[in-house]
Amino acid sequence: MAGISGRVSIVGVGHTAYGRLPGRSAWALQVEALRNAVSDAGLSVGDVDGLFTESQFSEPLLMHGTILGRQLGLRPRFLSTQSQGGATCISLIQTAALAIDAGMCSVAAVVYGDNAKTGQPNIYGLAQMGRGQADFVAHGLLGGPAMEALAAQRYRYEHGVTDEQFGAVAVTFRHHASLTPHAQYRDPMTMDDYLASRWIAEPLRLYDCAITSDGGACVLLTSSERARDLAQPGARIIGMGQAHNLDGLRDRRHYTSFAGARASKDAYAMAGVGPADIDTAQLYDCFTSTVLVTLEDYGFVERGGAGAFAAEGGLGLGGRLPTNTSGGLLSEANVTGWGQVIEAVRQLRGSASARQVDGAEVAICSGHGGFQATHATLVLAGDGRS
DSSP: OOTTTTSEEEEEEEEOOOBOOTTOOHHHHHHHHHHHHHHHHTOOGGGOOEEEEEOOSSSOOTTHHHHHHHHHTOOOSEEEEEOBTBTHHHHHHHHHHHHHHTTSOSSEEEEEEEETTTSOOOHHHHHHHTOOOHHHHHTTOOSHHHHHHHHHHHHHHHHTOOHHHHHHHHHHHHHHHHTOTTOSOOSOOOHHHHHHSOEEETTEEGGGBOOOOEEEEEEEEEEHHHHTTSSSOOEEEEEEEEEEOTTGGGOGGGSSSOTHHHHHHHHHHHHTOOGGGOSEEEOOOSBHHHHHHHHHHTTSSOTTOHHHHHHTTTTSTTSSSOBSTTOHHHHTOOSTTHHHHHHHHHHHHTOOGGGOOTTOOEEEEEEEETTTTEEEEEEEEEOSOO
16 A cells, blocks of 8 residues: 555544525534534544635635634644535545644544525625636536536537436436435436436436535544544545646546546555445536546446446446445535545445445545546545444
């Protein structure tokens, strides 16, 4: 094993309710999630000496970590706030792991929360989330679905992907959400339901797109040595990788292959594992097309083979690669990828109840954002206590 592989563990996870939570501020959601994660680890808020945050879009962004830390009464030794879109969660966890391994903090809280469904986004947030490249904007291409539809359409054209293959991702993840008590959408979805849903930006239908959610989430990290004495089994961080395509959708070479191909290669190398060693994948599913491309980038299937893999049940419980086993951004909640990391930890603990993957020992998580500009990968392994 290379680098810091295995020396830092996720020891606590916590989240709030998800969905429509009127009257809950983004700050309150973050505080609740952090307290839940600390409790899960059997620690106290006072043990936290590293705070790592993602700025929310619905309330002020300036000095975000400083404001949240004051609300919690923290006096941290290490403080960091990042913004990499959907890659932020995993990037922050990587930064926290490096800080712990360097001795710059001992217990790191990595936290997110927003009231995106019921809150009022500020002007800066709206401008950022709805932005496009200048020439795209001139032709009316604004917002995530319209922008991502460019890549999705190209992917379908190159590989002959069908509506039903996109739909297999959405239907599978909804089934997983139906087994997840806290998921935002648990109602059954059939392929007919999927095909009858309205276009958002062709070829993306309503159920191809991530939902909107209020909610908060937090993961707690410490050294793997200390983790052995804590309340819950730890999930050891054995592999990490990042890679970025800062031109985003301007670079059409990345319409059908993302920077995740490079990020996952580095994460596998650090962990000393390969795609065949992964028991469950928790992938950033802002769109069904993103899942299919990521499966190929991460080496789980050959190029152009992800659609058939999904349609044949490969992503489901009992399939070759159980993926997004709590429902993902498409059905569990859109807390920008934090739910995927929490689910990976629960799978490795063996505490995922009806959606538990038998013998789950190694999990991989992806973060992907900024209209294909950013990507981060995390490989986790159980500590043998589950």
